[in-house]
Amino acid sequence: MGSRVDEEYDYLFKIVLIGDSGVGKSNLLSRFTRNEFNLESKSTIGVEFATKSIQAEGKTIKAQIWDTAGQERYRAITSAYYRGAVGALLVYDISKHPTFENVERWLKELRDHAEANIVVMLVGNKSDLRHLRAVETDEAMAFSEQHNLAFIETSALDASGVDTAFQRILTEIYRLMSRRNMQAEEAAAGSSLSAGQTISLSDGGKKKKGCCA
């Protein structure tokens, strides 16, 4: 287990890691949360989980990250974990084009099972495999613009882009949430809350970690 520091945080954001199996989701998670990389890690069965806190715009944001199994057969189980997620890192492997082609299917999974306003970032992992590159950066960037996704390339192996990816998606979620809360307050000041107003799980301000020994 990681550090037992009983930290305080301002916001808790749930993030899911999705994408085909073997693209490096688990290693992205371990690189971000523990700064570890394992070339021969086991496949993820069901879900795994880790947390890490970061600073964004003067706030402490605790990311609760759910790493899901990539294989199709597990969708029924893993899609349950999309509930309540405010962000998703949709990962493909830049050296395996089929994993990029499947991104559309993963977006559909999110549309079907996740919150409508979930922030999605497309992540091209294994950027260290330059000589094996099968998905051009331009291609992926065009795709992400077309689908209104954030985009980054990472390498869990050499750590490039990993912290940035998490930092960016968490900051983005925080900004969206602040804006939405502000709008909600304005709306509430004017009239009653309109139907369908979604306030993210972290509204209501400061949370403190409670139950830890």
Next chain:
Amino acid sequence: MTTQRKSLPGFLRRSLRRNYEEDDEQDVDLQDSTSHRSQDDESYPIEIAPISNSNGKGRNGATLLQNEEQKDLVRDASERSISSHGGAPVADELSSPQTNSLRNLSSPAPEEPSLQPKTYKEMQYERTLEAPVVNLTDLRKLTWNGIPFQHRATSWKLLLGYLPTNAARREQTLRRRRNEYRDAIAQHYDIDDDSRTLQEQETLRQVLVDVPRTAPSVPLFRNERIKRILNRLLYVWAMRHPASSYVQGINDLATPLLAVFLADYFDESVDVLDGEVMNQLSDEQLDELEADIYWCLTNLLSSIQDHYTSDQPGVQRMVARLEELVNRIDGDLCRHLRDTGIEFLQFSFKWMNCLLLREFPLKCVFRLWDTYLSEKAGFEDFHVYVCAAFLCQFSGQLQQMSFDELFGFMQDIPTNDWTDTEIEILLSQAFVLTSLFGGSDAHLTSGQPAR
């Protein structure tokens, strides 16, 4: 890192004691002829693993039970066994309460030790396995308590229904099965990618992604010849079982079969897990090995088929049964898990999907599977009780943990230093649970509407 073990709950102790009392009248004769411990040796640790191997590699003194209550329990039990047999403590009895209540073996102990004395247990194995027609009921009785190295592969193959019980039919059957498998390779694996459907290509891709990360900490599985046979047999199995096809985790299930069957080609002193033996194995031997693993895996999976079909109903059912069971055994733990917001599915899905292979060192799994294979529905039924006993062992620790800590703990349960001893304690606890709650299986599964 030390493993803290929770004491046996009071009801377990009571139940164990009850078992022993009932057994006083029964004719239990499991005396290990090599046992040489003195009756009054109070400080002698409880030897849970009773097997003394022919080369003298016993497991004496492997573990001291740390907990006073457990010591009491076992002392209590050993006193009983002494009084009922009037001889030295009988280690076998302690390995599993099942030995006492259900699995009595009435044959007499061997009389005179030869130059290289075989243990009584070994002689029983030899007699059982060398019979013209192996009596599986007898074999099951023996194997519950662990199988000696030299009999493990054969016993597993018999219990998995691969090796015919009739010795006269074995050679022919093996030849036929191995040929069948070779044909299946030609039909499914050794073909152009162009002649595969998209679905088949995807399955092959998944197998090829998973094989290199199968048991990554065991050097044997980094061997290229081993990877090749895993690629082939997993893919062929998938092609022949389209209802489930290959599902991640099935690769894990092949690893104990592979290691045990491979070890059978070598002497006990050889550690096949380091992979060095692969230079000594001929292609023909490897082909045989591959076919044997394929068929045994097929038979194993056929007993838990709906674990891997769409939506994995078998796994879901077992998770539900585990929750129900733990709720009855350890309500406090269940309440704590519920309060922290952790769901059984989140941590025990993997336990069911990979049959605890991800939780234990591979060597421990051999011992676990000896008993699973001995049980009629070991991988389906008894496994749930083992999972419950496993979870409840850590109850005290778990109840101190927050959500994050719980999840972290469950993903990396400290079992690295586990040996057969810990597995046998676990199996004994699971057995006690089956005797307490097994009869109420109907209740556990009553979520399904009756027909």
